[in-house]
Amino acid sequence: MARVIVDVMPKPEILDPQGKAVTGALKRLGFDGLTVRQGKRFEVDVEGDLTDERLDQVREAAEKLLANTVIEAFDVRVEQ
Amino acid sequence: MARVIVDVMPKPEILDPQGKAVTGALKRLGFDGLTVRQGKRFEVDVEGDLTDERLDQVREAAEKLLANTVIEAFDVRVEQ
Amino acid sequence: MSRIGVVTFPGSLDDHDAQRAVKLAGHEAVALWHAHESLQGVDAVILPGGFSYGDYLRCGAIARFSPIMTEVIQAAEQGLPVLGICNGFQVLCESHLLPGALIRNDVRTFVCRDQKLRVESIDTVWTGAFEPGQEITIVLKNGEGGFVADPDTLARLEGENQVVFRYLDDNPNGSLNDIAGVTNARGNVVGLMPHPEHNMEELTSPSLDGRTFFASLERFLAAVPS
């Protein structure tokens, strides 16, 4: 069993209303100088050996389902 | 300007219906043997130097606002 | 006639409906603005439904830190009746006035329907006028209504009669133990996902069961020496 992490973030040029709201809330709470962008983190447990082929499957899954590539970018990496 | 990452994941003892739904959807798409848990990823841009004190502030912000520690665990790390 | 405060956060939607419900129940509705620091001496507070701060981050997470909530938390701890409806329930959980948390519906869509519930506890300020075990119908409409808590908390809630409402027929959102609403140990703070303020008028409601929430409150307020 191996664990692969898929990080999905809104593309930088795309409006991130969530991040904006969080940034505003932090400021009101007195945390200054923090700018936040909010995305998603998926922990994917892969059954069996983590072959290159398996990893490619996770990448495909990310592209197809986990991220909406029109507005989001994703990054796939194996957890150390 | 430094970037700090805050990962927020549902605690293991808490049911993760979202992750379950994603796992199910992946299976239906033909991706077998993948089990997913879904959480959030925050990219926090910290103005100025990233001192230990600043990092503690981010940790406090995560504890107070970014995560709901009743059901979520969080992890703060500086991006390399 | 009592004075019942209804809080408006940025993004609150059912605040006017809650005010209308208060008036239909024969009480004075007091509008409370999130940025103010006074409860204006109200006899009870309703945190209404909606999408405070767009439901960004987590539902209720940002509203929980508004100035009025500091007052609400303090007053609730001293016994002030507080009712959290939908987003209001989420705010109460984020404020730790109620246990557990609410997460995305397991069906992963918004759900709007006339929902059957069973009243599991009448030992609260807001349910005293119901019959024990009464089955009622209340409008349900939310995207993040799945109630979760760790096993110990869940066991405690069940053991100490803090589960107030349970979904009947069909669990709409994956809530653990079909929980639709809970109370604090003292019974003055109640939160539920369904919307009793939308069950006050024949013309616009699937039932009139919302009125009993106010009848319950009246009974409670009449009993406490003011």
Next chain:
Amino acid sequence: MVDTVAHAAETPDVEQPWGALGLRENEYQKIREILGRRPTSCELAMYSVMWSEHCSYKSSKVHLKKFGELGRDTPRGKLLAGIGEQAGVVDIGGDWAVTFKIESHNHPSYVEPYQGAATGVGGIVRDILAMGARPIGVMDPLRFGPLTAPDTARVLPGIVAGVGGYGNCLGLPNIGGEVVFDPTYYGNPLVNALCVGVLKHDDLHLAFARGTGNKVILYGAATGGDGIGGASILASETFDADGPAKRPSVQVGDPFMEKLLIECTLELFAENLISGIQDLGAAGLSCATSELASAGDGGMHVNLNTVPLRDHTLAPEEILMSESQERMMCVVEPHNVDRFLEICAKWDVLATVVGEVTDGDRLIIEWNGEVVVDVDPATVAHEGPVYQRPYARPDWIDGLNADTANNLPRATSDDELAAQVLALAGSPNLCDKSWITDQYDRYVRGNSVLAQPEDGGMLRIDEETGLGIALATDCNGRFAYLNPYLGAQLALCEAYRNVAVTGAEPVAITDCLNFGSPEDPSVMWQFSEAVIALVDGCRALGTPVTGGNVSFYNQTDGTNIIPTPVVGVLGVIDDVADRIGMGFTHSGDAVFLLGE
């Protein structure tokens, strides 16, 4: 280097990318003629978006004029505003008026279903808000390719979630709509959105910039690089290699911002702080500045550097074309500016004075202290090209009509008949729609008297008297395909009946005309037939058309959609307590069939 007006005058021969911006050569020449020089790149940006089919109605204008023949009388009195305003306004009696309009967001919803549908709802809601009205409800006529087709599994859930995600978050009850499946919508779903709002007669606000010295205020979201794919061509000329980032053609909606914008704007109206108002939709600042200025009695001076930006790499051309959502523009008398900004601050809405109303009749826009736009705003907003597109009744229509249902085999046994009835009842076009409508909040605001699954939606307007309205939208594109004239009238009649059966009196109409390519003569024929049909039908019914929307180029791989003239009908009911639901209510009641 920025392309200033002075520079443009000195460099008449510079090549300009008018073609890539969607302009025809004759249109570009007309711009040069109007200006007496070549346009600056900012001016070119403005003209190109404002003269697009979407903004200028250049193919449909000559036909739409016919709606004007219907006059402004409704069965309940005169329209307070008609076609030409952002939305029509209907006097419904008492002190009350209602404004409603339907719009399409078809193409963006195919590219990014959730955000496309969401921003479609957001746009129509701002139109209604800009009339001085409180938005009180939405409807969503939707059309998709076959339910079982693979891409429908991406498009449909996204669109439905987008309509719900935005509308639910604004607190607007969804009181009806349509879900229709047809193969021609595959690759080109139709997302039409209707919004209805209510106002008191005195609150009516029209879009114009009046009064020299009045301030122009932009408020709402900051401006980003949304929806300006085209303008990047211009920007790339003014930027060097490390220039602008990739610009998204997709707009992301922020319904929370829009909710604040609604409450904030209504408070501004209530304190009478607004002299003129316009929402920013397609064509963003280009549209708002040129339309406000040309509708007023003066000119306008705008300093683009004051526009708050989300992305600081934006070039002036891009700022002018950006379609960032959740923005509005107001004209405000100087002594009201402080109070205006105060109310915006209360609602956490960013507001900035970006210019002022001037003497004369020029729209002048400056960037870094230099003039980059100097135009007669009317030439941008209203004097775009008008085309008489050729139209002709297509040959295939006879064959299509000859192939009648009578040619189909008939059931030969009871069992077969029963199976057919079941198959029909379970078919996607006819089955229960609650799998979609349960994702929409129909209760919020507490005035929904009728909603799904009723034939028409009904909202209470006045809680004291029970005065209310009813709404329905309908269209069967298959009928319109067979016969666009009769099909359009059937759409009108169906929506009219669906309002009438609730107990309300139908009074006015809005429409969303979804068609294929206007450059195809058979499509233009379908379009012109549909318009004539609606004019004739409305004349017979005594109901004016108050406004609407045209969406052309709905096609996939050269195949046009079946013509889809969606009609929305508004009705008025004196007391909503008298409404009639569609279910049988008492056993023993007699059942009548009306008509032949």
